[in-house]
């Protein structure tokens with residue numbers, strides 16, 4: 001059996017994996033990133049919407065090659081059609097670009113290669129290797145051939161319900177009420193506003209989630225839905241999405257040219273995303289916004305933190321859980337409060353009936369919020385509907 005050796009093996013070449021590989025390689029660590037698919041970033045499993053602010057924080061320069069559309073703002077729509085339109089000045093931290101995600105992911109992988117990381121495609125991790133109880137690498141199938149990659153540390157960047165994490169003894173399986181099941185069509189010839197992302201909320205529209213329209217130019221848009229796992233016994237996501245498209249006049253002459261489905265976790269992150277000789281990043285660690293299901297920026301941040309922490313650990317050669325704990329501190333200091341607050345808000349919003357959602361949207365559209373983000377919206381809601389934020393008002 002072919003055996004490779006390195007300092008760090010990264011499983012998964014999504015945004016979390018590529019950022020981790022880049023920062024590990026930059027720190028002088030011998031890095032191998034493996035990806036089970038034949039092409040990085042494809043097939044698409046994303047609505048491709050991101051805000052702009054975090055890009056600078058993780059050192060990513062906006063690049064026209066992966067930006068499909070630059071948004072002017074966003075619209076939030078209630079079940080009865082009340083809308084709240086946010087222009088760019090107000091929507092700063094919540095809207096931004098609609099990506100060409102497959103090109104974005106490849107650009108991040110390219111940066112990892114530039115930094116010195118090796119990439120192995122069509123290489124699927126099949127287990128971890130333990131010797132005397134200690135993690136010492138992974139087993140994988142590379143183009144059909146069994147291989148081993150021996151490493152001092154493993155980065156699990158393998159996404160939703162990380163299998164690598166599970167093989168390493170970390171519980172990553174999710175309960176049905178902690179996931180949203182998603183379905184998305186790429187619609188063409190739609191009569192939509194090309195400058196605004198739209199979010200439609202309400203029990204009758206998308207129970208426990210929301211419906212989105214993210215424009216991609218030329219009458220093309222990602223039109224999708226996420227609904228809570230407990231409401232998905234029988235293809236309900238499709239029923240809700242088809243009903244919306246069939247009844248919204250903007251899609252009268254429109255057709256789908258692409259369909260995709262996927263899952264996002266909608267709960268707080270793992271209790272601990274490190275153990276001896278292993279770090280989990282991005283979706284693998286459930287570090288994703290529970291209310292929007294947005295996780296690209298979180299994956300990039302956590303990938304970067306993992307690379308930085310491992311670079312420090314390499315100086316002493318200590319990759320024990322204790323030595324990796326600075327990673328836990330970094331992501332929690334930066335994101336934990338917000339993720340927890342958004343989780344509480346999501347749980348509560350899921351219980352509201354359509355009439356209350358109509359009232360909430362009417363209320364926020366009449367408010368004078370300076371910049372719209374989940375935090376500021378909750379502050380307005382807290383004043384008028386304190387019951388909605390009961391139990392987590394201290395976080396607002």
Ligand SMILES: Cc1cc2nc3c(=O)[nH]c(=O)nc-3n(C[C@H](O)[C@H](O)[C@H](O)COP(=O)(O)OP(=O)(O)OC[C@H]3O[C@@H](n4cnc5c(N)ncnc54)[C@H](O)[C@@H]3O)c2cc1C
Pocket residue numbers: 011012013014015016017034035036037041045046047048049050123124125126157158159160163182183184261262263264281282283284288293294295296297299
């Ligand atoms: C329908 C949908 C819409 C979304 N829309 C948005 C959005 O608009 N904006 C946003 O910010 N986020 C969105 N997200 C979430 C976002 O896609 C994720 O948060 C993000 O991709 C997480 O990055 P990651 O690197 O952690 O994981 P992933 O991007 O999932 O990457 C994991 C990689 O690991 C690989 N892999 C898995 N197992 C193995 C294995 N055993 N061996 C080798 N490779 C393996 C996979 O093939 C994959 O390439 C959406 C998610 C879904 C499902």
